Amino acid sequence: MAEPILRVREIHKSFDSTGVLRGVSLDIQEGEVIVIVGPSGCGKSTLLRCINGLETVDSGEIWLRGEKISGRTRDLYRVRQKIGMVFQSYDLFPHMKVMDNLLLGPTKALGRPRQEVEAEALRMLERVGLREKAYALPRTLSGGQKQRVALVRAMLMQPDILLLDEITAALDPEMVSEVLNVVIDLARGGMTMAIVTHEMRFAEAVADRVLFLEDGHVVEEGTPEVFFHHPQTERAQQFLRSFTYASKRDKGEEQPKNNAGD
Amino acid sequence: MQDLGISILFKGINFQRLLGGLWVTLRLALLTIGLSTVLGLLFALLMLSGRRWAKFFCRAWLEIVRFMPQLVLLYLVYFGFARLFGWDLNGEVSALIVFTFWGAAEMGDLIRGALTSIPRHQTESAEALGLTRGQVYQYVLIPQTVRRLLPQAINLSTRIIKTTALVKMINVTEVLKVGQQIIGQFYRQPDAAFWVYFVIFLLYFLVCWPFSLLARRLEKRWA
Numbered sequence: 001m002a003e004p005i006l007r008v009r010e011i012h013k014s015f016d017s018t019g020v021l022r023g024v025s026l027d028i029q030e031g032e033v034i035v036i037v038g039p040s041g042c043g044k045s046t047l048l049r050c051i052n053g054l055e056t057v058d059s060g061e062i063w064l065r066g067e068k069i070s071g072r073t074r075d076l077y078r079v080r081q082k083i084g085m086v087f088q089s090y091d092l093f094p095h096m097k098v099m100d101n102l103l104l105g106p107t108k109a110l111g112r113p114r115q116e117v118e119a120e121a122l123r124m125l126e127r128v129g130l131r132e133k134a135y136a137l138p139r140t141l142s143g144g145q146k147q148r149v150a151l152v153r154a155m156l157m158q159p160d161i162l163l164l165d166e167i168t169a170a171l172d173p174e175m176v177s178e179v180l181n182v183v184i185d186l187a188r189g190g191m192t193m194a195i196v197t198h199e200m201r202f203a204e205a206v207a208d209r210v211l212f213l214e215d216g217h218v219v220e221e222g223t224p225e226v227f228f229h230h231p232q233t234e235r236a237q238q239f240l241r242s243f244t245y246a247s248k249r250d251k252g253e254e255q256p257k258n259n260a261g262d
Numbered sequence: 263m264q265d266l267g268i269s270i271l272f273k274g275i276n277f278q279r280l281l282g283g284l285w286v287t288l289r290l291a292l293l294t295i296g297l298s299t300v301l302g303l304l305f306a307l308l309m310l311s312g313r314r315w316a317k318f319f320c321r322a323w324l325e326i327v328r329f330m331p332q333l334v335l336l337y338l339v340y341f342g343f344a345r346l347f348g349w350d351l352n353g354e355v356s357a358l359i360v361f362t363f364w365g366a367a368e369m370g371d372l373i374r375g376a377l378t379s380i381p382r383h384q385t386e387s388a389e390a391l392g393l394t395r396g397q398v399y400q401y402v403l404i405p406q407t408v409r410r411l412l413p414q415a416i417n418l419s420t421r422i423i424k425t426t427a428l429v430k431m432i433n434v435t436e437v438l439k440v441g442q443q444i445i446g447q448f449y450r451q452p453d454a455a456f457w458v459y460f461v462i463f464l465l466y467f468l469v470c471w472p473f474s475l476l477a478r479r480l481e482k483r484w485a
């Protein structure tokens with residue numbers, strides 16, 4: 001097997017002496033999409049934040065393309081230039097037009113020429129259906145549009161890997177799929193991604209591999225077919241049941257709560 | 263026939279004298295605003311430094327300026343320090359000290375508020391883009407802080423301009439004092455006082471109004 005693009009080895013992280021991550025390891029191959037699921041508070045966000053250095057690990061190591069990136073305090077920004085991240089909250093910079101949001105990283109952090117990036121940005125906006133919003137202010141955009149711009153902003157850095165932390169959790173339901181379809185498009189284009197989501201249908205559609213995290217451990221790991229249809233552990237089975245409802249007519253039919261990703 | 267009261271303002275150099283007085287006020291106010299902004303920035307950084315003594319110090323400072331009438335502080339510095347330490351501070355310098363003491367704390371609190379009102383994930387998403395710490399401040403945090411701060415800072419500035427009228431009480435010849443001198447010269451003219459004060463009122467209005475217009479427009483534009 002090829003050298004993984006990202007390698008996480010036995011990382012531990014506690015806040016105020018409560019262990020949030022208690023020995024988490026994972027490898028991601030180039031072009032692979034992994035989805036991380038698990039109950040609220042199990043440490044999914046913390047895991048992603050440790051990967052791009054927003055949190056420092058207590059122990060364990062993280063490697064990106066063969067370079068150790070954990071445990072450093074200087075030059076963290078260089079590491080982050082290669083790791084894209086999009087969060088749950090809409091975090092476009094409100095005082096800048098969409099285009100300036102998109103140009104900031106490539107021109108200031110990477111020092112690329114403005115015109116070149118701008119042309120590329122327009123092409124990407126076109127691809128996500130937002131060409132006509134290129135020079136609008138973020139506050140005139142809907143939540144779904146903002147998150148699509150945030151995805152473009154991260155992609156324009158041409159990162160080695162993209163981390164997505166519940167990017168549709170704050171959206172109205174009808175906007176969820178417009179964002180997730182962009183993610184699926186990126187996955188088809190070969191983007192390496194680590195995705196945290198509560199949208200199980202989407203997870204199944206996009207994942208090459210699913211990791212189930214609970215109490216700071218990877219409890220189960222497998223292909224989406226196995227994980228969603230034949231979960232091996234009792235805890236994963238319980239977790240997946242929490243996304244279904246018993247039918248009112250009590251025929252034992254179960255209906256998924258989330259329809260996104262269809 | 264007796265002249266209308268307003269005409270006394272155009273006799274000799276009376277109007278220029280009033281404007282001269284206004285300049286004394288404005289010069290003091292502008293110096294105060296400038297110094298308060300610089301010291302206010304230090305105040306805000308101290309307050310946000312996370313050190314307990316620094317926070318306590320700033321809190322105490324802010325409370326004192328908020329409770330204490332400015333006039334008391336003026337007397338304390340102008341008369342009190344002169345006696346106590348044998349300093350012979352002139353009125354304008356005393357006023358600059360007192361108003362800056364007040365303005366720096368108020369401005370510092372505004373700056374602190376503006377800085378802390380910017381959500382944490384603004385910093386984080388800028389950092390996630392791979393910007394350096396300095397770039398995060400330069401492109402993301404400072405522009406947003408200034409936008410939040412400017413309308414409030416302008417309002418504070420108009421308050422400072424108004425409050426400088428108090429220096430009349432410590433023998434600084436500013437616009438109000440000049441007005442009283444003019445009224446004194448024309449004590450035979452019964453409506454002199456009205457017109458002189460009315461013109462001073464207009465002068466203050468003309469100085470402060472553009473500021474508050476600007477503040478309101480900025481507030482709307484950046485809302």
Ligand SMILES: Nc1ncnc2c1ncn2[C@@H]1O[C@H](COP(=O)(O)OP(=O)(O)OP(=O)(O)O)[C@@H](O)[C@H]1O
Nearest residue numbers: 015016020038039040041042043044045046047166
């Ligand atoms: N900065 C912090 N300081 C203290 N505790 C924290 C901090 N960040 C996270 N935690 C705690 O760590 C635990 C894991 O948080 P985390 O955000 O990683 O969970 P999560 O799996 O992303 O949950 P959710 O699905 O609700 O987003 C939680 O109990 C949380 O309260």
Ligand SMILES: [Mg+2]
Nearest residue numbers: 044045046166
């Ligand atoms: Mg989370």
